[in-house]
Amino acid sequence: MAAACLARNLGTRNxxxxxxxxPDIGTVGVGEATIPMINLFNKILGVSPTDMVRETExxxxxxxxxxxWGGLGRSYIHPFGTYGADMGGISFIHYFLRQSLLNGTWTPEIYNLETAAARAGKFGVLPNNDPSRPSLNHAYHFDAALYADFLRRYSLKRGVVRHEAAVTQVHQDAETxxxxxLDLKDGGQVEGDFFIDCSGFRGLLIEQTLKAGYEDWSHWLPCNRAWAVPCERVETPLPxxxxxxxxxxxxxxxxLQHxxxxxxxxxxxxIDEDQAADKLMGWLDGKPLADPRKLSFVTGHRRKMWSKNVVALGLASGFLEPLESTSIHLVQSALAKLxxxxxxxxxxxDVEDHFNTVMCGEYANVRDFLIAHYKVTDREDTPFxxxxxxxxxxxxxxxxxAIFERGGMYVEPPYELxxxxxxxxxxxxxxxxxxxxHPVxxxxxxxxxxxxxxxxxxxVASTAARxxxxxTFIRHCQQRQAS
Ligand SMILES: Cc1cc2nc3c(=O)[nH]c(=O)nc-3n(C[C@H](O)[C@H](O)[C@H](O)COP(=O)(O)OP(=O)(O)OC[C@H]3O[C@@H](n4cnc5c(N)ncnc54)[C@H](O)[C@@H]3O)c2cc1C
Structure with missing residues (x-):
């Protein structure tokens, strides 16, 4: 993503x-869900929804x-899109609250188009709309390895140079x-003015070399392991x-498609790690396509994500667990600031300070949003x-x-995602x-x-029905490209 973005925006002339x-170290190999801001990144690169469907499954x-989550037997959708339409300078949510609280009803989902479409398994373009632009707020589920391949080809075509070798030593200016x-295992050396550390959890430059320090949030976001496994698709893909x-x-x-x-x-x-793996395998609805893969992490972020002439992106900069699919977005957000x-x-x-303030602020807001999923619950049925x-x-x-509980008001801190x-x-x-x-x-x-x-x-209901x-829309995208 970084190479593609730099190649697209800075070019390789100067x-x-x-x-x-x-390849010996490899990538973390997970990360398949995104949030709608991916569309902005893709748009800057000139990547269309059709490209995504064709290139990344x-x-x-x-x-x-x-x-x-809130209680056993309950479910809700966090949709990409708003409820109703704003009026009188406030959101529809307050009109909904007034009506629901007075009538003793609670059906927010029927006022949100993305939820109605999701529940009905619908997605696409409304009649008479631009056929290349989906009419709903959306993101993608994709094969991250295929997306990386696609961006690699995109970058190489624009003059990016690629080295396939492990970094064995990092050289620093003795004074500054x-x-x-960077020395490479194949004997080569890459000199540079500016380094982007995308080395994953190890943080080769930002931590191992520049000792940025880590803000550990595992007391608030205690999940620290994951087992991941793909399986065969057994039903039409849900949106x-x-x-x-x-x-x-x-x-x-x-x-995904495949x-x-x-x-x-x-x-x-x-929970014991092996027991967790057994649970996951028992839960699959299709034949497993690989052995389960274990990942370990500590939720939090580097205290500095820009230090000297190094900017850390992705897992090298931090990880807040995948609950709301924010990691790829945080890469993209850091790239926009960079x-x-x-x-x-x-x-x-001062630029370094500003970058760190903004990125740390973004991480802290996402952190609070994630913690709310765990904290606001009726569940006490297990020690976790x-x-x-x-x-x-x-x-x-x-x-x-507290503010939300009292009056349904939304607090918006700076750098809110x-x-x-x-x-x-x-x-x-x-x-x-x-x-x-709200009184309005x-x-x-x-x-x-x-x-x-x-x-x-x-x-909402009539639009979702259309x-x-x-x-069908996925197929339509594949055919558009083929024709
Ligand atoms: C369980 C889990 C689920 C996730 N789910 C999602 C999700 O749904 N949505 C989302 O947005 N994000 C998700 N993520 C995060 C997402 O996987 C990452 O943000 C994304 O894959 C980017 O990873 P990365 O490039 O920072 O690190 P990595 O994939 O680890 O890549 C590191 C790169 O650095 C190279 N490297 C490292 N050391 C050296 C060295 N010494 N020499 C040369 N090269 C080196 C490696 O070869 C590799 O290419 C998830 C993460 C986890 C752990």
Whole structure:
């Protein structure tokens, strides 16, 4: 992603962009679900939905279904899209709250198009809309290795140079500590002015060389292991990810065109690793296509993601667990900031500070959103869930939860990724019922409110009904490219 972005935006006329990767070390090999901002990244590169379907075995993702999270037997969807339409300077959510709390009903899903389409297995373009542009807020499930291959070809075509060898030694300037060159196992050496550390959890430059330090959040996000395994696809691909809460963590189910991705994310303090693997294998709905693969991680991030002439991206910069599919987005977000402040002639410590402040802020906001999934629950049926329900959480989250619970108000800190509709979906899906709503929602009469909400409900239902089945749209994308 970094090479493709730099090649596209900076070009290789004035810069030499070199990628070093080692097949002996390999990649983490997981990460198949994204959030809608991937479309922005793809658009900058000129990659279309059709390219994604053709090149990466992608399916479309309208959100995540959370099963058994707020309580056993309950499910909700966190959709990519808003509920109803804003009015009077406030979101529809407050009109919904007024009506629901007064009537004693609770059906937010019928006011969100992405949820209605997801539940019906629909995705695509409405009649008379641009056939190349899906009419819904969406992201992708994709084969990450194929996406990487695609971007590799994209980058090489634009002049990026690739070295296939392990880095064996890092050289630094004796005075400044800046990284100056990397020795490769094949005897070569790569010198550089600016280094992007994409070396994964090991953080070869940012940590092992520059000792950035790590902010450990595992007391709030205790999952620290995952088993991942693909299996055969047994049904038409759903246009959403499913996340099911289990005794010591949760399982993901990610539908691709050619297979289904599965994983069990868990905390090894609450379940034995082998037992977790057995559970995952027993849960598969198709024949496994590989042996389960174990991954270990510590949730948190580097204290500095830009240090001297090194910027860390991806797992080298931190990892917050895959619950809301944010890692690939955080790569993309860091790249956008890096491009905005790309140095022309030397390094500015204020830019470094600013980059670190913004990225650490983004990580902290995502952290709070993820913690809310664990903390706001009625579950206490296993030691893991009892721990999560009763753990103390960051003050920033405590305040958000209190404000939301009292009046349904959404707090938006700087560098926020997930906005009001996302917080609303997750907090109410997990079980919170705000006690009140914004006073502007009282401006309508009861009759106006009933009429207005009914209009939105009907519009959502009729629009979802006009969409094609998800699989039909995937086929349509494949045929468009072929023709
Ligand atoms: C269980 C799990 C599930 C995930 N699910 C999602 C998800 O659904 N959505 C999402 O957005 N993200 C997800 N992620 C995160 C996602 O996998 C990563 O963000 C993404 O794969 C990028 O990884 P990376 O490139 O930073 O690191 P890696 O994939 O580890 O790549 C590191 C690279 O550095 C190279 N390298 C390392 N050391 C050396 C060396 N000494 N010499 C030469 N080369 C070297 C390796 O060869 C490799 O190419 C998940 C992560 C985990 C652990």
């Amino acid at each position: 810069h030499t962009i070199e990628v070093i990767e080692s 992608a399916t479309f993702k309208l959100g995540i279904e959370f099963v058994d 500590g800046f990284v100056t060159a 959403y990810t499913r996340s099911t809460a289990l005794e010591a963590g949760w399982q993901w189910r990610i539908p 297979r289904t991705g599965n994983g069990y994310v868990f905390c090894d303090g609450f 491009m905005a402040f790309f140095p022309r002639d030397g390094f500015d410590p 869930w009892a721990y999560c329900k009763h753990m103390s959480v960051p003050d920033s989250l405590t305040q958000r939860l 997930f906005r009001e509709a996302s917080w609303f979906a997750v907090l109410t899906g997990q079980g919170i019922r705000p006690r009140s709503w 929602a009282d401006m309508m009469t009861d009759a106006e409110l009933t009429h207005h909400t009914a209009q939105i409900r009907d519009l 969409l094609p089945p998800h699989e």
